[in-house]
Amino acid sequence: xxxxxxxxxxxxxxxxxxxxxxxxxxxxxxxxxxxxxxxxxxxxxxxxxxxxxxxxxxxxxxxxxxxxxxxxxxxxxxxxxxxxxxxxxxxxxxxxxx
Amino acid sequence: xxxxxxxxxxxxxxxxxxxxxxxxxxxxxxxxxxxxxxxxxxxxxxxxxxxxxxxxxxxxxxxxxxxxxxxxxxxxxxxxxxxxxxxxxxxxxxxxxxxxxxxxxxxxxxxxxxxxxxxxxxxxxxxxxxxxxxxxxxxxxxxxxxxxxxxxxxxxxxxxxxxxxxxxxxxxxxxxxxxxxxxxxxxxxxxxxxxxxxxxxxxxxxxxxxxxxxxxxxxxxxxxxxxxxxxxxxxxxxxxxxxxxxxxxxxxxxxxxxxxxxxxxxxxxxxxxxxxxxxxxxxxxxxxxxxxxxxxxxxxxxxxxxxxxxxxxxxxxxxxxxxxxxxxxxxxxxxxxxxxxxxxxxxxxxxxxxxxxxxxxxxxxxxxxxxxxxxxxxxxxxxxxxxxxxxxxxxxxxxxxxxxxxxxxxxxxxxxxxxxxxxxxxxxxxxxxxxxxxxxxxxxxxxxxxxxxxxxxxxxxxxxxxxxxxx
Numbered sequence: 001x002x003x004x005x006x007x008x009x010x011x012x013x014x015x016x017x018x019x020x021x022x023x024x025x026x027x028x029x030x031x032x033x034x035x036x037x038x039x040x041x042x043x044x045x046x047x048x049x050x051x052x053x054x055x056x057x058x059x060x061x062x063x064x065x066x067x068x069x070x071x072x073x074x075x076x077x078x079x080x081x082x083x084x085x086x087x088x089x090x091x092x093x094x095x096x097x098x
Numbered sequence: 099x100x101x102x103x104x105x106x107x108x109x110x111x112x113x114x115x116x117x118x119x120x121x122x123x124x125x126x127x128x129x130x131x132x133x134x135x136x137x138x139x140x141x142x143x144x145x146x147x148x149x150x151x152x153x154x155x156x157x158x159x160x161x162x163x164x165x166x167x168x169x170x171x172x173x174x175x176x177x178x179x180x181x182x183x184x185x186x187x188x189x190x191x192x193x194x195x196x197x198x199x200x201x202x203x204x205x206x207x208x209x210x211x212x213x214x215x216x217x218x219x220x221x222x223x224x225x226x227x228x229x230x231x232x233x234x235x236x237x238x239x240x241x242x243x244x245x246x247x248x249x250x251x252x253x254x255x256x257x258x259x260x261x262x263x264x265x266x267x268x269x270x271x272x273x274x275x276x277x278x279x280x281x282x283x284x285x286x287x288x289x290x291x292x293x294x295x296x297x298x299x300x301x302x303x304x305x306x307x308x309x310x311x312x313x314x315x316x317x318x319x320x321x322x323x324x325x326x327x328x329x330x331x332x333x334x335x336x337x338x339x340x341x342x343x344x345x346x347x348x349x350x351x352x353x354x355x356x357x358x359x360x361x362x363x364x365x366x367x368x369x370x371x372x373x374x375x376x377x378x379x380x381x382x383x384x385x386x387x388x389x390x391x392x393x394x395x396x397x398x399x400x401x402x403x404x405x406x407x408x409x410x411x412x413x414x415x416x417x418x419x420x421x422x423x424x425x426x427x428x429x430x431x432x433x434x435x436x437x438x439x440x441x442x443x444x445x446x447x448x449x450x451x452x453x454x455x456x457x458x459x460x461x462x463x464x465x466x467x468x469x470x471x472x473x474x475x476x477x478x479x480x481x482x483x484x485x486x487x488x489x490x491x492x493x494x495x496x497x498x499x500x501x502x503x504x505x506x507x508x509x510x511x512x513x514x515x516x517x518x519x520x521x522x523x524x525x526x527x528x529x530x531x532x533x534x535x536x537x538x539x540x541x542x543x544x545x546x547x548x549x550x551x552x553x554x555x556x557x558x559x560x561x562x563x564x565x566x567x568x569x
Contacts, residue, residue, distance in 0.1 A: 005226055008337055008345055015346040018122060019353030025129040028450055028475050031358065031457030032191060034128050035325060037138060038354040039195050041121065042202035042328040043145070044347040047152045048209040048335050053167050054158030057216045064212040066163040072205035073171020074178065075198050080142050081179025082194065086461055087138065089188075090131040093469035 033086045040079025046072035106154060113151030114343040120144030121347055125354075131470055148343055188465040189422040192321060192455040193252035199324050200245035206331040207238030207298075213338060214294055223288035230337035232281040235294075236301045237331035243305030245324050251309065252317060252454060261310045270307050273300050317454045319362045326355025358456050365450035365476075367502075367512040395531065398549035400558065403525055404565030406549070407433075410487035412443045414479065416516055417459050418452050420493015420529065424555035427466035430492065433559055434468070436566045446472050447479040447489075447516050449497035480517050489521035493528070493555050499540045524548040527558050 026034045049072045052065030103111065121144040127137015149168075158164065178194070210231050217223040217231075250256035280297040284290060312320050329351025336344030363370055398406075407413060415434065421427060434444045446468065452459045460473055474482075483489060491498055498518040501508040518524050519542050526543055528550060542548055551558050 001226060004340065005337070008340075008342065011342050012333055012337075012345050012349050015118075015349035016353045019125070019350035020357060022122060022125050022129075022350075023354045023357050025126075027129070028361075028448070028457055029460045029470055029473060030128050030131060030134060031361075032455055032461040033134060033457070034125075034354065035322065035358060035456060036191070036195055037125065037128060037141065038325050038329070038351050039198050039202070040145075041141065041347050041351050042199065042325070042332055043205075044148060044344060044351075045202055045206040045209060045332050045335060046145075047148055047341060047344055048213075048339055049167070049205050050149065050152045050164055051155050051157050051339075052209050052212045053163040054155075054160055056159045057212075061212050061216060062160075062163045064208045066167045068205040068208040068212075069164065069167030070171040070174070071201040071208075073168055074175045075202035075205065076145055077172050077175025078178040078201075079175075079198055080138065080145070081176065082191075082198075083138055084135065085179070086188070086191075086464075087131070087135045089461070089464040089467075090134070090470050091464070091467065092131075093471050 043076030117147040203241035210234040234334035239301035247309035322358035400561040418494025426556035429559035431466040486521040
């Protein structure tokens with residue numbers, strides 16, 4: 001195991017901890033948008049896909065990367081748009097003033 | 099790590115660092131409905147930075163595939179995300195999230211496969227990297243097939259009831275052990291590519307086998323769990339590619355998915371293992387609309403029901419999955435508007451596992467323009483039932499079943515429920531006399547204080563609206 005791997009494990013554990021803290025503050029009211037947002041974030045695999053699609057390791061590699069880029073982008077773009085559509089619907093009571 | 103970085107590498111790492119911060123700030127925004135949209139804006143900026151930073155990566159030599167991939171993906175993403183061509187109703191959100199998980203996991207799996215092929219051909223695949231790649235494709239493939247299965251079940255292309263057979267769990271565990279065994283073999287001999295493909299196939303198979311025995315009511319847990327797997331797969335990719343951004347965002351996702359699954363399990367008073375291995379919701383004896391002691395449900399006409407609602411002081415609405423199935427949220431909103439105009443106080447009681455994903459009912463009611471300050475969590479609202487004149491239960495069953503409190507023999511015993519039985523009266527809108535998803539007869543429906551209004555929820559609510567108007 002190299003020092004890099006050790007540092008990566010630190011990053012992983014600490015990020016997981018931050019995630020747990022941040023997400024435990026999300027009220028049940030917003031659990032569906034949270035899930036949809038987390039879903040959009042899994043599209044981060046786009047980062048790996050982009051490199052695969054653009055590197056010079058042969059056409060097969062590029063095609064696999066290309067498909068991966070499409071799937072991950074669908075995940076990101078669709079995920080963010082759907083989350084926003086959902087969040088737009090949550091409104092406070094505007095009829096109280098009447 | 100000791101050699102200093104090139105300028106290009108510095109810019110990339112700097113962008114990634116900022117991007118990670120944006121993601122965390124973005125998720126923090128979700129702690130209140132007012133800040134949530136802005137928060138997601140931050141997260142979107144984080145994603146843009148991540149892409150921008152990656153595009154200047156030294157390994158990218160040609161942008162043709164990259165460009166067309168991004169373009170095609172964005173177009174498809176916009177089609178799905180914006181209601182231009184296909185309108186995805188809010189009731190169908192769980193299955194669309196499942197499908198979207200599948201897309202992200204396909205990407206993670208393909209990147210892993212690609213990386214394995216390149217590195218094993220070059221003969222430079224250290225055991226640590228192989229382990230990371232292994233977990234990436236294992237979790238990725240499992241998420242792909244599992245999510246597609248979940249989509250099929252929720253969309254009712256596949257049977258929603260659990261599919262079980264003897265020794266199912268033993269078989270699944272053996273398969274999992276086999277896949278992990280192959281991964282260890284690959285760490286020692288990374289060039290055994292057959293082992294890699296077999297491992298990948300087993301993982302894909304496991305995804306299907308894992309979701310098959312899971313009943314409709316347990317879907318929220320599974321979808322959250324698949325979310326966690328997809329995140330962990332991205333994290334593993336980060337370990338394999340030495341990319342901290344992937345590790346961080348994957349860990350955030352993993353934490354989110356895991357936390358939601360735990361919350362869902364708690365709300366059903368069931369352990370994680372029980373949900374995964376329990377095959378809950380298998381059909382039991384056919385419900386007859388009659389209890390063993392001969393008591394029967396008492397039906398009510400829409401006219402009488404309307405009178406009861408219109409002259410109540412406090413009405414608490416308890417929505418369940420049946421509301422979503424019948425697409426009755428708008429009719430419900432119309433009814434409660436009318437009641438409020440007549441001076442009736444209306445509250446909505448939301449059970450944490452009502453619906454097919456966490457928070458499903460909240461989104462559905464928000465879509466029908468119900469202000470979110472009328473929606474109450476179980477703990478907040480349970481104390482209100484004794485002073486509630488009418489508890490209006492729409493398409494919910496197990497979450498209001500008093501057997502969860504009183505009958506230790508019941509499969510749902512111990513699950514926290516909404517105390518509808520403590521209300522002065524209850525009115526239940528239900529399709530027929532059958533039992534709920536968990537296949538359990540509900541004592542509440544036979545209570546002398548309970549009135550049943552049979553029929554499709556939307557049709558019943560529309561009738562109630564007409565009746566209340568004519569009063």
